[in-house]
Amino acid sequence: MDSWLAPAVVVAIIYLLCGGRWTFVLLASVAYLLSSKRHIEEPETKDVAESRPSKTHACKCGGGGCCQSKKQPSAEEPPSEYEIDFTYSFKDTEPAVDLKRAPKIIRANKSESKPVSSPFLIFYSSLTGSSKRAAEKVCDALLAASKQARLLNLDDDVDDLDSFFLNVPTGPPPNYILVLPSYDTDSPIDYFLEFLQDTATDFRVDKFPLRKVAGFSVLGIGDSESWASHFCTQAVAADKWLSKLGARRTFPLGKLCIKRDFETKLQTWIDGLIDSIDHPILDESNSDSSDDETLVDVEDLLPKTDTKKMVADGSPTYKSLTKQGYSVIGSHSGVKICRWTKSALRGRGSCYKFAFYGIKSHLCMETTPSLSCSNKCVFCWRHGTNPVGTTWRWEVDEPEVIVEGALQAHYKKIKQMRGVPGVSADRFAEAFQVRHCALSLVGEPIFYPHINRFLNLLHEKLISSFLVCNAQHPDQLATLKKVTQLYVSIDAPTKEELKVVDRPLYRDYWERLERCLEILRTVQSHQRTVYRLTLVKGFNMSDATAYADLVAKGEPCLIEVKGATFCGSSAGNGNPLTMQNIPFYEECQNFVRKLTAELKSRGLDYDLAAEHAHSCCILIAHRKFFINGQWHTHIDYPKFFKLLESGQSFNALDYTAPTPEWAYWGSSEAGFNPEDTKFNRKQEKEKRQQNM
């Protein structure tokens, strides 16, 4: 029947039955309509009840009851939400730490953006090579699966963590894979984790900067047999911090033990990763979602350990340093006998410091109370294994231990020179009374929290102090007590170039440098201050004008300009320099001429004072050191100690001494002491061959 005909017939019957009274007709009609509506709805309710899953349905939430109220997705219609246990990705690995709430369920929402076409950036860090090999395998597998993939060593290829872990490279959003070993001793990953943590807790930056990456996965490499309670802790922490920074986890954290079926499990993880690319599981639950209550804080995940040693016995860093002739003193200091000390013992000449300041190399000890540094300079050999950091996070040794330890280690090395041909008996005897300490070996000496007590101990022993700092620690520089000579390294004249040359860890590296120069001109103007410029061709030699600006800022007493030294091939040590970057002496001479002209042109009273051609080193001095027609760049050491002992305030001009003429800029000796024997390796070799 037509839908309108039945109600009309009903209304007509009611009208006739109630004798034509419209009120009754109206009430009866409303009652009829209501009852018929209920009748229409009832079958629908029944349909939904029939669609509920049966008790035997395989539920992804593990019986937690979530699906009781939700419609079950069909095969054609993918679910909009996944729930995965990310706590342990491999069932047979031991739990790394005693989790407070386990197993941890992370709820993940399906993202709009798919990482399918995203390029992969595979970051790794490796001290002994296994993580590097694993990362290469991941990379090869991705390339074989026709994905774009690029390997990046976090310690060498990534100069600026900001450009990947605060900002994201431009272009299609990349997918990050991190392959990380774990070390309970200090390792470069500690700095990486410190960086992630600082970024995540820095209120000045975007709370979720890594939302822009397509996704991330972490593969941890460790040793669950020897480090059961610390197994892969650093990878676990990295996984959590990346998530906290807003990155979405596309594949679960893998934790592989190098001693347990490593290759097979690595392959399984890689296969799973590749498989997940086309079926992405995107987890973004750590980014400020309301479900955060189910998550465990990363601090809770990490075992509470004591402060680490910067260089622990037996650690890869320790092995690397000792292999190169360094003696590690305590846990963060080092000493090494330099080639000039050996040369001076054999009467073959001292280093440029003898020509410029009167330091005899056989009386000099090169040491550092902090092997760690806040830069990764291109001309430094130590990349990859060196401790780095912006804050002191290690155990601290007492200065007495370092001074005594360094002297003993130095004397031990001198003793080994006893039988070397050509060693002068007099110089050999003198060498057991160190007179000068060059705090310039590697690392950053003023980073050491007790640097002032350390300097006091040296001075008490009448050992002069030549302290070189990297212009990144203005607070420590401002409170530094008197040193014999205070250096600041100026490795590039502009903000942009400094970033490339020094690869600084601090974001405000340029402001720090500027503050340091300001401190030299003001608070530390009583010191004998020196700018040290290390010239690297193609990096920092083009802009003499900008260097002059920096000289005007800090008004140093002296400017030491030195051509960079080649410290071996770039392979393996992260040093990107080749011989092409090492300037010839002539190029250094041209540079200092330009710089001096630039200084003079703006009324800054500096001039070329001395040179040591053999070391490719030139000294520019303020004209106040040109006294009575003679340069006075040398130091009267006994006077320095006398003034220090007196407690009175004094400045650089109070303990100067005349520079010998053979060290003058332009002299025929070009800085070579005429009393020493010039040793020409090539000629000596030829002579030996003729005598054979």
Ligand SMILES: Cc1cc2nc3c(=O)[nH]c(=O)nc-3n(C[C@H](O)[C@H](O)[C@H](O)COP(=O)(O)O)c2cc1C
């Ligand atoms: C000094 C030292 C400390 C280590 N500490 C840990 C640790 O805390 N947790 C862990 O799972 N593995 C630890 N390991 C094992 C390394 O993570 C493992 O050897 C790994 O393969 C090193 O990776 P790499 O070769 O890429 O540097 C340590 C190894 C050494 C030599």
Ligand code: SF4
């Ligand atoms: S400041 Fe010195 S120790 Fe530090 S990275 Fe540069 S060259 Fe190496």
